[in-house]
Amino acid sequence: MTNPREQWQKAFDASKVRDEQYQTMSGIPLEPVYGPEDGDFPGVYPYTRGPYASMYRSKLWTMRMFAGFGTAIDTNQRFKEILKSGGDGLSTAFDMPTLLGLDSDDPMSLGEVGRCGVAIDTLADMSDLFSDIDLGSITTSMTINSPAAVLLAMFVAQAENAGVPRAKLGGTLQNDILKEYQAQKEFVFPPRQSMRLVRDTVAFTAAEMPRWNSISISGYHIREAGSTAAEELAFTLANGFAYVELARQAGLPVDAFAPRLSFFFNAHIDFFEEIAKYRAARRIWARWMKERYGATTERSMQLRFHTQTAGVSLTAQQPEVNIVRTAIEALAGVLGGTQSLHTNSMDEALALPTERSARIALRTQQVIGYETNVTHVADPLGGSYFVEALTDEMESRAEEIFAKIDEMGHGSMLEGCIVGIDENWFQGRIADSAYDLERAFNRGERTIVGVSKFLEGNEEDQMDTLKITNADEKKQRERLSSVKQDRNEAAVQDALDRLAKDAVDTEVNLMPALIDASNAYATVGEMMNTMAGVFGRHVEVPTI
Amino acid sequence: MNTDNTSLRVLVAKVGLDGHDRGVKVVARLLRDAGIEVIYTGLFQTPETVAAAAVDEDVDVVGLSMLSGAHMTLAPLVVAAIRARGVDIPVVIGGIVPNSDVAELKAAGIAEILGPGAPADEVVAAVRRAAANAAV
Numbered sequence: 001m002t003n004p005r006e007q008w009q010k011a012f013d014a015s016k017v018r019d020e021q022y023q024t025m026s027g028i029p030l031e032p033v034y035g036p037e038d039g040d041f042p043g044v045y046p047y048t049r050g051p052y053a054s055m056y057r058s059k060l061w062t063m064r065m066f067a068g069f070g071t072a073i074d075t076n077q078r079f080k081e082i083l084k085s086g087g088d089g090l091s092t093a094f095d096m097p098t099l100l101g102l103d104s105d106d107p108m109s110l111g112e113v114g115r116c117g118v119a120i121d122t123l124a125d126m127s128d129l130f131s132d133i134d135l136g137s138i139t140t141s142m143t144i145n146s147p148a149a150v151l152l153a154m155f156v157a158q159a160e161n162a163g164v165p166r167a168k169l170g171g172t173l174q175n176d177i178l179k180e181y182q183a184q185k186e187f188v189f190p191p192r193q194s195m196r197l198v199r200d201t202v203a204f205t206a207a208e209m210p211r212w213n214s215i216s217i218s219g220y221h222i223r224e225a226g227s228t229a230a231e232e233l234a235f236t237l238a239n240g241f242a243y244v245e246l247a248r249q250a251g252l253p254v255d256a257f258a259p260r261l262s263f264f265f266n267a268h269i270d271f272f273e274e275i276a277k278y279r280a281a282r283r284i285w286a287r288w289m290k291e292r293y294g295a296t297t298e299r300s301m302q303l304r305f306h307t308q309t310a311g312v313s314l315t316a317q318q319p320e321v322n323i324v325r326t327a328i329e330a331l332a333g334v335l336g337g338t339q340s341l342h343t344n345s346m347d348e349a350l351a352l353p354t355e356r357s358a359r360i361a362l363r364t365q366q367v368i369g370y371e372t373n374v375t376h377v378a379d380p381l382g383g384s385y386f387v388e389a390l391t392d393e394m395e396s397r398a399e400e401i402f403a404k405i406d407e408m409g410h411g412s413m414l415e416g417c418i419v420g421i422d423e424n425w426f427q428g429r430i431a432d433s434a435y436d437l438e439r440a441f442n443r444g445e446r447t448i449v450g451v452s453k454f455l456e457g458n459e460e461d462q463m464d465t466l467k468i469t470n471a472d473e474k475k476q477r478e479r480l481s482s483v484k485q486d487r488n489e490a491a492v493q494d495a496l497d498r499l500a501k502d503a504v505d506t507e508v509n510l511m512p513a514l515i516d517a518s519n520a521y522a523t524v525g526e527m528m529n530t531m532a533g534v535f536g537r538h539v540e541v542p543t544i
Numbered sequence: 545m546n547t548d549n550t551s552l553r554v555l556v557a558k559v560g561l562d563g564h565d566r567g568v569k570v571v572a573r574l575l576r577d578a579g580i581e582v583i584y585t586g587l588f589q590t591p592e593t594v595a596a597a598a599v600d601e602d603v604d605v606v607g608l609s610m611l612s613g614a615h616m617t618l619a620p621l622v623v624a625a626i627r628a629r630g631v632d633i634p635v636v637i638g639g640i641v642p643n644s645d646v647a648e649l650k651a652a653g654i655a656e657i658l659g660p661g662a663p664a665d666e667v668v669a670a671v672r673r674a675a676a677n678a679a680v
Binding site for chain 1: 560563565572574576582584586587612616617640661
């Protein structure tokens with residue numbers, strides 16, 4: 001058995017490394033990683049210091065900017081702008097009606113169409129969204145959960161119509177329904193029926209889309225909803241374990257799907273706590289996957305994650321200061337070894353970002369990536385007494401929470417997560433933590449620059465923000481109405497009938513029926529309503 | 545209608561499709577801790593369901609938490625739905641509302657608007673002010 005440094009060296013030597021001067025600005029040469037012979041190393045189990053031996057020497061993180069607003073044609077323009085200015089992956093924000101599986105002409109959609117993201121009703125919109133973008137050469141992330149299977153089906157249908165086979169598609173579906181009940185609250189079906197759709201997408205992508213990440217297990221929303229860092233870490237990984245158990249129950253071998261699970265964490269303003277959180281996440285995941293779930297391939301144990309800076313940390317007051325907050329948070333993500341990053345724009349406490357503010361947010365990442373040299377050395381904070389102690393503390397707090405969830409599920413993390421949702425346990429803890437933080441702020445124990453202190457400058461006029469008019473809503477309704485006129489109604493009905501029939505039989509994978517329905521130009525709302533007819537709808541009992 | 549500040553009744557509501565409920569829950573607890581009785585009707589309400597609940601519960605103020613940008617469409621509809629029931633319960637909005645929208649919202653009959661970062665005492669004061677002004 002070789003020691004950890006030798007294992008690391010072997011893996012590093014096998015990695016492709018970017019052609020660059022790995023030295024400080026003053027010419028001091030830099031090793032790819034520092035640490036004692038027998039210590040932890042990146043790319044070596046339990047991966048506390050990074051999933052890969054070479055980390056950013058092989059490839060910087062993906063600068064993945066989340067975008068979407070108005071109609072598909074508007075968002076397609078923004079996508080092209082992002083690709084032109086050096087972004088290398090797309091990330092699609094859908095509007096609220098789409099997130100809830102409603103069509104733009106649904107009465108509940110009034111005032112929300114195209115507002116927080118792009119409106120997608122049918123395959124025609126999906127075609128506009130990715131028009132003149134080669135889906136085989138970039139990766140695409142789609143932030144969608146309750147209707148994730150429907151949007152994946154439409155995406156596959158659109159790509160194949162454009163000549164890109166599904167096996168060539170690279171990207172990520174958020175598809176993390178558990179955190180919807182816990183935190184973000186964009187749910188449609190009851191938890192167990194939703195989990196069947198998650199199972200279907202995981203099985204489908206494992207079999208047919210080898211480059212596709214089937215679930216992005218997301219702590220981001222849990223944190224934004226008010227949890228602590230330790231709760232974000234623990235709830236997210238617990239949800240991850242639940243999906244692993246779900247797929248295993250469906251008969252998939254763990255190493256067949258686990259390599260396509262990825263994570264999504266928040267980067268909040270407490271710099272070191274965030275870095276410790278990412279390091280603890282990698283170590284916990286590796287150990288649980290190996291010891292509890294019997295994973296054998298490295299990829300199954302290597303936690304890879306996307307980071308987004310904290311929306312809740314932004315202030316409406318003196319919004320330019322948000323650029324600084326975002327830079328610090330982004331740096332935490334990078335020093336914590338993130339695989340991709342979205343930086344929020346300075347105006348997002350007020351509205352969706354303007355093109356200019358979104359560009360500054362991307363430039364923030366580019367400064368970190370290309371000017372600071374922090375990318376030369378993997379896990380530069382590893383070995384810091386403080387960061388190591390904080391990493392251990394994060395891990396032990398998470399383990400306490402896992403024990404509670406495991407107990408709620410009588411030895412099953414999958415059951416524990418569903419029971420915890422049904423009993424309002426996750427929701428209650430998140431609301432309690434949010435209120436604790438609010439009270440600390442109101443007691444003056446926490447400072448927010450420009451809000452609780454240092455107010456000079458607040459009297460200036462607010463910056464101009466992106467305006468989305470109701471004209472987009474009207475345009476989108478007209479678009480939907482014309483698509484409905486042009487389609488073959490009998491074919492739509494046949495496709496929906498088959499979907500209903502497949503939905504009744506829990507053994508059947510719903511993806512083929514959804515792809516066929518997409519190709520018949522069935523709407524998102526029609527497909528979701530058809531499934532709701534079989535699955536029912538989830539209603540949350542309101543609690544304060 | 546109740547004008548005694550110690551026993552105000554407030555309905556807090558999420559109208560439309562926005563599921564972000566951190567703000568509404570924090571505000572509900574803040575108001576409750578300030579001695580105000582709070583009723584929360586849960587997610588995905590329409591202007592009609594909010595107005596009906598406000599009248600049924602005989603509240604002094606309706607508080608809307610809005611983060612999705614739909615406030616310009618939905619908040620005036622809540623005011624109209626309440627008035628259509630022959631009462632004039634004041635409506636307060638909190639959330640992601642840029643200053644440039646304030647004048648139009650006031651013109652549509654919104655009593656108070658609380659932007660991002662409004663501190664607890666300002667939230668409580670705005671609710672009490674809305675109730676007191678309506679009682680005059």
